[in-house]
Amino acid sequence: MLQDLLWLYGAKRQYDIQKEAGLAGLIGVIATLFIILQWDNLFFPFLNAIGLVELVQDADLVDKTIRETFINISLTALFFILALGFSMALPMLFLMSIVAIVGKDTSRPNPLQFAVGLLFLPIMLAVYIVLKLLQFFGILKDDRDTVEKYINDNVSMKKVVSNTKAKQLDSELLHLLTIQENQKGEMVSYNELTHEEAITVLNRAIPSLEDNSDFLFAFDEQYKCWYILFPNPIPVFASETLLDTRPEVSPFNFEKLSRAQLAFSTGSSLATKPLFYVPAIPITFEYDTTKKIFIKLVSNHNGFVACVDKLAKIVKVKGAFANNIYSCAVKNAGIKTLVNKAHSYAYTIPLAYPEEVNMFKDPSCTFSYYKALQEVPYSTKYCELYKSLVFETVHHKAASGHLWAKGLVK
Structure with a gap:
């Protein structure tokens, strides 16, 4: 009777420890109680039938107390995990060393790094499982700050998350x-x-980065x-030219992009x-204990070229x-270079194609780069501001061997 009371007291203590963990902790307590209640009826007969009980007894892992028995079994399991890691890593190290010596492909991973990674994989897996078990039983607490913790007491934020498909928190961080x-109190x-x-x-000219007042943020789902x-x-x-695709x-x-646009505009x-x-x-978002x-x-990022059509969400803030x-x-040097490059290319591209001038002057011609550029807001107003950049671009292309640029320089 006393043993049963002690067991009930221990179960109550376990429930109190896990109550803060919410539903997951409650399920864990119920699962623990189920295992204890059905140990003699279900679990012990099954483990005995597969020979695990006899194996544990023959290995002298059963000790005087349950605690010592648990420690013996846990250390033995950890030993076998490490042994498995070594047994996988050493042969792979040998084989990859031979491949590295005989082969010529420098893109292959370093065999030593691969073997060490393979060795530590089961170790890290074992450590992860132990940490999760300690957190599950309330011995360790996960105090990391998360958006979920932050919005828990904020009605407006919880409403945003609940209305989001599949509760994709990443896509709602800006909101x-x-x-x-x-x-x-900020507007x-x-x-x-x-x-x-x-x-x-976005498809417009600006006098400078500092004079821009439309701030667009975008979320990339991929x-x-x-x-x-x-x-x-x-x-x-023609905006794809900003990628400088080679060769x-x-x-x-430009000719490929121009033909594609002509086909699209004629309804092909x-x-x-x-x-x-x-x-x-x-950009990145962070949240702290406050x-x-x-x-x-x-x-350490200098910017890149993004495809607007492939972005999942675009927001003006x-x-x-x-x-x-x-x-x-x-202030980022890479962004300054890319924005200047975009404005320079806008006015430099037609210089490589003198026929664009004739197409622009021909009233019967419905499509030309000059006509498309005129439709870009402020492209004519600010063209003088980028004249020096256009000269630099032409000289750079000439130095790189482009004949059209050499002709312009002469």
Whole structure:
């Protein structure tokens, strides 16, 4: 009777420890009680039938107390895991060493690194399992800050998450940040844009990065990452030239893009809609013990060229935090180079194709690069500001051996 009371007291203690863990802890307690109650009826007969009980007894792992028996069994299991790691790593090290000596492909992984990684894989797996068990039984607590913990007591934020498909928190981080700032008294606006609306905002010329006031943020579903997007005045159909795809079949690979646009504009069934590319830089979100969400640029990143049409969500934001993160972004050397390159290419591309001038002057010609460029907002107004960059681009292309550029330099 006393033993049963002690067992019930222990079960109550276990329940109290796990109560903070919520449903998962409750399920764990129920599972533990089920195993204890059905040990003699289900679990022990099964383990005995497969010979595990006899194996444990023959190995002298059973000790005077349950605690010592548990420790013996756990250490033995850890030993076998390590032995398995060595048995996998050593033969693989031998084989990869032979391949590394005989083979010529330098892209193969270093055999020593591979073997060490393979060796530590079961060790890390064992450590992970032990840590999770300690957290499950309440011995260790997971104190990491998460968005889920942060929004738990915030009705407005919980509403955003509950309305999100599959509760994709990553895609709502910017929205949660704007809610936080508004609750602090900051005036912040958050407006989701379609791809077409975003292209309308981004496909324009600007006098300088510092003079831009439209801040667009975008979420990439594939990489679960947020970006800041910057304007590109190159007409949409030719914006891919910003990628500088090599090798160039024609200057800037413009002829391919021009033919594709002509086919699309005439309604060809085989033509696809042109994609729009812009300079971008990744950002990241952080949250701390003060229950505050922060936004900052990804460290040591100089920007890249993003495809607007492939982004899952694009948002236009106005507010103090947007101004601050944008001010940091425009100081990035890579972003300055990409935005200047976009404006320079916008005015340099037609210089490689003198026939574009005749097409522009021909009233019967409905499509030309010059006509497309004129439709880009502010492209004519700010063209003089980028004249020196155009000269630099032409000289650089001439130095690289491009005949069209050499002719212009002469």
